[in-house]
Amino acid sequence: MNLPNSINPVIRDLKPSGIRKFFDLASTMDNVVSLSIGEPDFATPWHIRDVGIYSLEKSRTHYLANAGLAELREEITKYASRRFGLSYQPQNVLVTVGGSEAIDLACRVLLAPGDEVIVPEPSFVCYEPLCRMAGASVIRLRTQAEDEFRVKPEALEAAITPRTKLLILSYPNNPTGAILRKEDVEALADVIRKHDLFVLSDEIYAELTYGGERHFSFGAVEDLKERVLVVNGFSKAYAMTGWRLGYVMGDEYLIKMMTKLHQFGIMSAPTTSQYAACEALREGDEDIDAMREEYDDRRRIILDGLANLGLACFEPKGAFYVFPEIVSTGLDSESFCEALLREERVAVVPGNAFGDSGEGFVRISYAASLENISKAMERMESFLKRHRD
Amino acid sequence: MENNEKLLKQLEKNGRITGEQLASVLGESADEIRDTIAELEREKVIVGYNALIDWDKTDRELVTALIEVKVTPQRGDGFDRVAARIYQYPEVTSVYLLSGGFDLVVMIEGKTLKEVAHFVSSKLATIDAVTGTATHFVLKKYKDKGVLFEEDAEEDRRILVI
Numbered sequence A: 001m002n003l004p005n006s007i008n009p010v011i012r013d014l015k016p017s018g019i020r021k022f023f024d025l026a027s028t029m030d031n032v033v034s035l036s037i038g039e040p041d042f043a044t045p046w047h048i049r050d051v052g053i054y055s056l057e058k059s060r061t062h063y064l065a066n067a068g069l070a071e072l073r074e075e076i077t078k079y080a081s082r083r084f085g086l087s088y089q090p091q092n093v094l095v096t097v098g099g100s101e102a103i104d105l106a107c108r109v110l111l112a113p114g115d116e117v118i119v120p121e122p123s124f125v126c127y128e129p130l131c132r133m134a135g136a137s138v139i140r141l142r143t144q145a146e147d148e149f150r151v152k153p154e155a156l157e158a159a160i161t162p163r164t165k166l167l168i169l170s171y172p173n174n175p176t177g178a179i180l181r182k183e184d185v186e187a188l189a190d191v192i193r194k195h196d197l198f199v200l201s202d203e204i205y206a207e208l209t210y211g212g213e214r215h216f217s218f219g220a221v222e223d224l225k226e227r228v229l230v231v232n233g234f235s236k237a238y239a240m241t242g243w244r245l246g247y248v249m250g251d252e253y254l255i256k257m258m259t260k261l262h263q264f265g266i267m268s269a270p271t272t273s274q275y276a277a278c279e280a281l282r283e284g285d286e287d288i289d290a291m292r293e294e295y296d297d298r299r300r301i302i303l304d305g306l307a308n309l310g311l312a313c314f315e316p317k318g319a320f321y322v323f324p325e326i327v328s329t330g331l332d333s334e335s336f337c338e339a340l341l342r343e344e345r346v347a348v349v350p351g352n353a354f355g356d357s358g359e360g361f362v363r364i365s366y367a368a369s370l371e372n373i374s375k376a377m378e379r380m381e382s383f384l385k386r387h388r389d
Numbered sequence B: 001m002e003n004n005e006k007l008l009k010q011l012e013k014n015g016r017i018t019g020e021q022l023a024s025v026l027g028e029s030a031d032e033i034r035d036t037i038a039e040l041e042r043e044k045v046i047v048g049y050n051a052l053i054d055w056d057k058t059d060r061e062l063v064t065a066l067i068e069v070k071v072t073p074q075r076g077d078g079f080d081r082v083a084a085r086i087y088q089y090p091e092v093t094s095v096y097l098l099s100g101g102f103d104l105v106v107m108i109e110g111k112t113l114k115e116v117a118h119f120v121s122s123k124l125a126t127i128d129a130v131t132g133t134a135t136h137f138v139l140k141k142y143k144d145k146g147v148l149f150e151e152d153a154e155e156d157r158r159i160l161v162i
Helices: A009-013 A020-027 A046-057 A070-084 A098-110 A127-133 A153-159 A182-194 A222-227 A252-265 A271-283 A285-309 A333-344 A370-388 B004-013 B019-026 B030-042 B080-087 B113-124
Strands: A093-096 A116-121 A137-142 A164-169 A198-202 A228-233 A246-249 A362-365 B063-071 B092-097 B104-110 B130-137
Touching: A009 A127, A020 A333, A046 A271, A070 A093, A070 A246, A070 A271, A093 A098, A093 A252, A098 A127, A098 A164, A098 A198, A098 A228, A098 A246, A098 A252, A116 A127, A127 A137, A127 A164, A137 A153, A153 A182, A164 A182, A182 A222, A198 A222, A222 A228, A246 A252, A271 A285, A285 A370, A285 B019, A333 A362, A333 A370, B004 B019, B004 B030, B019 B030, B063 B113, B080 B092, B080 B104, B104 B113, B113 B130
Parallel strands: A116 A137, A116 A164, A164 A198, A198 A228
Antiparallel strands: A093 A246, A228 A246, B063 B104, B063 B130, B092 B104
């Protein structure tokens, strides 16, 4: 049997992540300082882990309701209101296996063959494959450093065609650290309204914004609520990546349709994680604030460090990444990263892994200890000296 | 500088943070930071810098004991004078005045159990105001000053995800 000719051609033709080779190389080396990782370096706060353990002791080892534990959905609505001023009811919430499942469900519920989706880039890598699996095609919208990597309303308008169904936004942004402010969201909302688009707003980094700026959620635009799905989760805010728990909030009918799919594909999100998540939402605000403060310290140190190295970098106000431009070295993103890894044993991610518009940049994660950040900066300094002379 | 509390917290967490890093974190110049630290040292707000060492991982023989001490307070000086008589000994590493069933807790380090026992019987218990002691030997240190003393630190097992 010719397997490649027999399987779903959409899957067969999806490009695997281009930086696999680079990661494999890193894993064969010793003494690598990695600023390449996209998840918190903190462990989940102990009181949250403890509640997860307790739920196991109490034999809470069964399936839960498809849409999620009732008390968790309730806590999510309270949290969304308390932290971001959103007004949702429990029936507007579906608890999923990480934010990723929510994104997949949203794409499959909203999209049909022939539809177009606008995906700004640079951005996290899952959106395009998931849209294509849903039969839609993707229009990539480049964002620029000089616009602080925000989607500009006129650029959005220009990318819209009669087939455009959905706009996917992910702010605070991985890999650029860009955020959208209230006025940015409102300007985009005008275009969305005019063209009757759906919005999938991936707000997984919502808690990680700096400089006193709180994240402004797309769910806060009241007259768009019917057409906006807000995705969030526990991974980044509470350092709970391995618990695989996220959620999506939106119109009750859309949530019902997504729940239908979730019921067949997943049944219910992990039970232990859902109990632990209740504790996170009830008692975890201070943990978030403490981790955010720590990230902010590192962000400032790394930004000043890059400035001293003479690498241009717009000041990111969110997530835990900086996205400096490396064009001044005369290297492209991948050569820069490979040379930095081979010569100085520092791992960062080439910007083009996040879309063609990321070429000329690298993503540096500061979800790493201050010690490793300092070490990496020293090594980068000698690297740059060598490559500029 | 208005950020003294933040500066002190940073130093308490990581005594080796550099002046440049503190400058980045606090949004001040490195010179200002150095001046402020010097002033805080002069005022004895910052009283010293230590490394946290897990001596169990070395060949050095070391016995640590925590001694509860009951004391008759003295007119005029309360507990201060007797505390001073105790903390002068170099083998004493910490002295705290406590509320509750006893008055002072004294941490002491010695080479052997015998050495510690000798200190208690010949130096501590013989102080006039001391009316009783109870010595507890430390068997294992799990956490000190907010830092874990783990046998083997778990290596970073995060995989490379983007």
